[in-house]
Amino acid sequence: MNDDLPNLDLELLTPPNESSHKPRILLLYGSTRERSFSRLLTEEAARILRLLGAETVIFDPSGLPLPDAAPSEHPKVQQLRDLVLWSEGQVWCSPERHGSMSAVFKAQIDWIPLTMGAVRPTQGKTLAVMQVCGGSQSFNTVNQLRVLGRWMRMLTIPNQSSVPKAFMEFDEAGRMKPSSYYDRMVDVMEELMKFTQLVRGRETFLVDRYSERKESAEELSKRVNQRSI
Numbered sequence: 411m412n413d414d415l416p417n418l419d420l421e422l423l424t425p426p427n428e429s430s431h432k433p434r435i436l437l438l439y440g441s442t443r444e445r446s447f448s449r450l451l452t453e454e455a456a457r458i459l460r461l462l463g464a465e466t467v468i469f470d471p472s473g474l475p476l477p478d479a480a481p482s483e484h485p486k487v488q489q490l491r492d493l494v495l496w497s498e499g500q501v502w503c504s505p506e507r508h509g510s511m512s513a514v515f516k517a518q519i520d521w522i523p524l525t526m527g528a529v530r531p532t533q534g535k536t537l538a539v540m541q542v543c544g545g546s547q548s549f550n551t552v553n554q555l556r557v558l559g560r561w562m563r564m565l566t567i568p569n570q571s572s573v574p575k576a577f578m579e580f581d582e583a584g585r586m587k588p589s590s591y592y593d594r595m596v597d598v599m600e601e602l603m604k605f606t607q608l609v610r611g612r613e614t615f616l617v618d619r620y621s622e623r624k625e626s627a628e629e630l631s632k633r634v635n636q637r638s639i
């Protein structure tokens with residue numbers, strides 16, 4: 411029998427003492443335009459999430475420096491990082507620009523480190539992805555956001571929203587008009603709430619990896635051996 415075989419304790423999946431606070435959802439969008447449809451869609455999503463019982467915060471990317479163009483102590487960077495740590499789930503909504511996510515959106519993710527000391531700020535958190543298009547419906551950006559979510563070790567839910575010709579979908583007051591795209595956004599937020607409820611409190615176990623446990627055990631025994639020499 412190989413001692414290195416994974417030692418997986420599935421008991422850790424039994425419901426933890428259920429968290430009594432409202433699920434904390436951080437919403438990011440990808441534009442600094444005054445009338446930004448990715449922001450308006452994000453605000454609409456936040457309204458639905460609050461109706462479903464979440465606490466929500468929308469991060470305003472205006473004033474966030476380009477990645478590495480300022481020290482990480484910059485107040486906008488600190489605000490973003492604090493919100494990421496606070497969140498249990500996230501919504502990412504980027505406009506499509508030249509067939510891909512906007513630089514404004516990507517800059518926010520590039521300011522979020524994979525590790526902060528012993529903490530992995532995004533690991534195991536739930537994620538819903540959305541995009542707005544100026545033209546016909548495309549999935550380029552949500553597909554890229556999924557890859558980015560995987561990279562940040564997040565649990566991206568299956569449903570997603572892509573709003574074509576976004577300039578047609580919002581009224582003067584900035585509210586989304588009734589449509590199948592609106593209904594789809596509600597579906598996505600409902601699904602995010604369900605998955606967040608399932609995952610929170612169990613995320614450390616869910617994304618715990620055999621290879622990393624093995625690596626830390628080896629590291630520990632190396633340190634013990636060095637001390638006993």
Ligand SMILES: Cc1cc2nc3c(=O)[nH]c(=O)nc-3n(C[C@H](O)[C@H](O)[C@H](O)COP(=O)(O)O)c2cc1C
Nearest residue numbers: 441443446447448449505506507508509543544545
């Ligand atoms: C430089 C540039 C490139 C764009 N590329 C695309 C594109 O590839 N596909 C698309 O559907 N819309 C494209 N658009 C339209 C934007 O997605 C649309 O204006 C969107 O509403 C912008 O997001 P915002 O309203 O949140 O600022 C482009 C717009 C600009 C300015």
